[in-house]
Amino acid sequence: MNSGDIGFMLICSALVLLMTPGLAFFYGGLVRRKNVVNTMMTSVFVIGIAAIMWALFGYSLAFGNDHFGIIGDFSWLGLQGIEGSTTDYVSTIPHLEFSIFQMMFAIITPALITGAVAGRMKFKALFLFIILWSVIVYYPMAHMVWGLGGFLAKIGSVDFAGGNVVHISSGVSALVLCIVLGKRKDYLRVQYHVHNIPFVVLGASLLLFGWFGFNAGSALQANELAVHAFITTGLSAAAGMLSWMGMDVWMSGKPTLVGSVTGMVVGLVAITPGAGYVPIWASIIIGLVGSPICYLMISKVKQKLGYDDALDAFGCHGIGGIWGGIATGLFTQTSINDVARWNGLFFGDTQLFIAQIISIVVTIAVAIIGTLICIAIVRCFTTLRVSKQEEQKGLDISEHQENAYPSFNGLD
Numbered sequence: 001m002n003s004g005d006i007g008f009m010l011i012c013s014a015l016v017l018l019m020t021p022g023l024a025f026f027y028g029g030l031v032r033r034k035n036v037v038n039t040m041m042t043s044v045f046v047i048g049i050a051a052i053m054w055a056l057f058g059y060s061l062a063f064g065n066d067h068f069g070i071i072g073d074f075s076w077l078g079l080q081g082i083e084g085s086t087t088d089y090v091s092t093i094p095h096l097e098f099s100i101f102q103m104m105f106a107i108i109t110p111a112l113i114t115g116a117v118a119g120r121m122k123f124k125a126l127f128l129f130i131i132l133w134s135v136i137v138y139y140p141m142a143h144m145v146w147g148l149g150g151f152l153a154k155i156g157s158v159d160f161a162g163g164n165v166v167h168i169s170s171g172v173s174a175l176v177l178c179i180v181l182g183k184r185k186d187y188l189r190v191q192y193h194v195h196n197i198p199f200v201v202l203g204a205s206l207l208l209f210g211w212f213g214f215n216a217g218s219a220l221q222a223n224e225l226a227v228h229a230f231i232t233t234g235l236s237a238a239a240g241m242l243s244w245m246g247m248d249v250w251m252s253g254k255p256t257l258v259g260s261v262t263g264m265v266v267g268l269v270a271i272t273p274g275a276g277y278v279p280i281w282a283s284i285i286i287g288l289v290g291s292p293i294c295y296l297m298i299s300k301v302k303q304k305l306g307y308d309d310a311l312d313a314f315g316c317h318g319i320g321g322i323w324g325g326i327a328t329g330l331f332t333q334t335s336i337n338d339v340a341r342w343n344g345l346f347f348g349d350t351q352l353f354i355a356q357i358i359s360i361v362v363t364i365a366v367a368i369i370g371t372l373i374c375i376a377i378v379r380c381f382t383t384l385r386v387s388k389q390e391e392q393k394g395l396d397i398s399e400h401q402e403n404a405y406p407s408f409n410g411l412d
Contacts, residue, residue, distance in 0.1 A: 002092040008222035009093050009101055015213025016104035020047055020111050022206025026265075027115045029199025030258075030311050032192060034394025035119045036199075036404040042114035042126055049127070050107040053134055055079050058106055059099045061135070062142040063089070066149030071140050088148055090220040101217060102142070109138055109166045115311030116174035120184050120391055123399045125384045129177070129374050137173060137370035141165045141363060156341045156352060157359035158332065160229065161218035163273025163325045164363040171318020172367035175309060180375055181384055183308035185391050192310075194258055204261035208237060211268045215275040225337060229275040232283035233268065236275075239287030240267020247295040262316065263291040269320035274328035277340050282331035290323050322360055329356030 024043035031039045050058075057077055064072030076082055079099060087095040110130045117126070144150040145159045152164070159165060184192075194200065215233040219226035244263020245255040270290035271283050278286070298315040309315060329352050332344040345353040378384065385391075390398035397403060 001086065001094065002221070005090075005092040005221045006094065006097060008226070009097050009217060009220065012213035012217025013097075013101045013104055015210045016101070016108065016217065017047070017210075019104075019207050019210035019214065020044070020108050022203045022210060023108065023111055024203065025199050026203025026207060027118065027311050029196040029201075029203060030115075030194050031118050032394070033195045033405055034396055036195065036396065037402045038123065038395035038399050039114070039118045041123070041400060042118075043111045045127065046111040046114075046130060047107055049131060050110060050134060051103060053131065054099075054103045054106045058134065058139055059102065061139040062106070063099070063102065063147050066143070066147060069144065069149055069151030069154060071143050072147060089146075092221055098220070101220075105162060105166060105214075106134065106138060106142070109162070109170050110134055112166070112170040112313055112317050113174045113177065115313040116178040116309045117181055118310040119395060120310075120385055121177075121181055122382060122384060122386050123395075125378050125382050128378045128381060132374040132377055133173060133370065136373055137169055137367055138165070140370075141169050141366060144362070145359070152359045152362060155355050155358060157355040158277055158328060158340050158352070159273045159325070159359070160276040160328075160337075161215045161272045163321045163328065164359055167269050167272060167317040167321030168325065168360060168363045169367045171314045171316070171321055172364050173371040174313035175307065175318060176368055176371040177375065178309050178314075179307050180372075183306075184310065185388065187308045197257055200258055201261055204265055207265060208268065211237070215272060219276055225276050228280070228336060231280055232271055232275045232278060235280065236271035236283040236287035236290075237264045237267040239284045240264055240270065240291045241287075243267075243288045243291035244295060247292055251295075251299065262312075263295075266291050266294045266316050266320045269317055270324040270327065273321070273324045274332060277328055277333070277337050278331040278344075279333060279336065282327070282346075286324065286327045286331070289327075290320055293323055294319050325356050325360045326353075329353035 020043055024040040028036045028040040060074050060076035061072045064075045082095040085095045087098050089098055110133055142165050144152045145165050212230055216226040216230040241260050241264040244259050248255045248259045267287035270286050294316055297319045298312050330344045330346045332340045332352055334340050334343055342349040342352040
């Protein structure tokens with residue numbers, strides 16, 4: 001084992017955990033005043049339930065002995081049998097530390113879904129949904145992409161830090177869930193204003209900070225690959241921010257602060273699958289192209305199709321993740337990371353690009369089918385949506401009996 005790698009990975013694990021409170025502020029600032037407590041709660045509670053599930057059986061299912069290339073087994077229930085050893089995934093840190101790092105991914109991923117259903121989903125229903133979704137969608141996806149013997153790894157697709165596992169899976173599931181749930185009251189008839197822009201910027205800043213642990217830490221060692229992933233992450237985020245600002249000016253005449261930090265997050269999403277595979281210059285292209293794609297998806301396509309993805313979980317994470325997976329198939333170089341079997345399409349090879357497309361299609365299918373199964377099971381125990389009266393009152397009061405701004409008396 002290597003003490004430098006151990007220290008590096010502990011720091012990266014803490015950084016990734018910080019992203020979930022960051023997401024709570026990001027999402028919380030975007031919603032109406034009467035729903036801010038509920039929206040932040042839907043991110044924060046996942047820290048509790050996802051961590052316990054991961055320790056009890058989630059890690060074993062995601063990274064345990066392979067079954068059919070789809071799922072692990074129960075050999076490491078309760079994290080028994082992994083202390084005092086290393087793992088086949090990385091030899092320079094303790095096996096337990098690897099599981100800790102992966103735990104943070106299992107926490108942030110389902111929390112991303114909650115943005116799509118803000119302001120109208122019963123907390124009890126969401127609580128049950130997150131438990132089921134982790135088992136039915138997340139653990140199999142983590143095994144298929146990252147597990148030894150995983151199906152998508154076997155066909156040669158690559159996902160450095162979670163394009164498929166984290167962003168496409170959560171984004172597509174968010175889309176399915178918000179469609180089944182239905183639109184918010186008065187959606188498209190009244191304007192929903194961002195209630196706290198400083199919260200949004202604080203949350204996005206915490207996400208940016210944590211994302212360096214997310215991507216650089218996925219090298220699993222304090223080495224040159226981690227440095228490479230660090231710089232590609234930062235440059236894609238910067239390019240995504242500038243590109244979104246340009247779209248704001250082009251479409252509405254003025255740059256916006258909310259738009260700028262949203263573009264930054266899109267740049268982070270888009271580079272995630274390729275951070276440790278693509279050249280530095282390609283990361284700038286990935287961020288520059290990703291923001292306009294997501295911008296148009298949110299501002300044009302969503303309105304045309306009429307679905308109510310409240311905080312654009314699908315528009316940013318689903319679409320951004322899909323673009324990132326495709327871009328990884330375009331720009332990957334094996335000289336950067338020999339985990340990739342082939343170079344990208346830009347360098348003349350087609351095999352990786354095809355494998356990336358297959359992996360994206362499989363991820364979308366797993367997310368859609370798995371989400372529908374989760375919804376069907378949840379409906380056996382509770383309704384999905386709050387009543388019209390509860391939605392009108394606000395979920396802070398109706399679901400939690402709390403008020404973020406008790407002294408505020410204005411219109412919401």
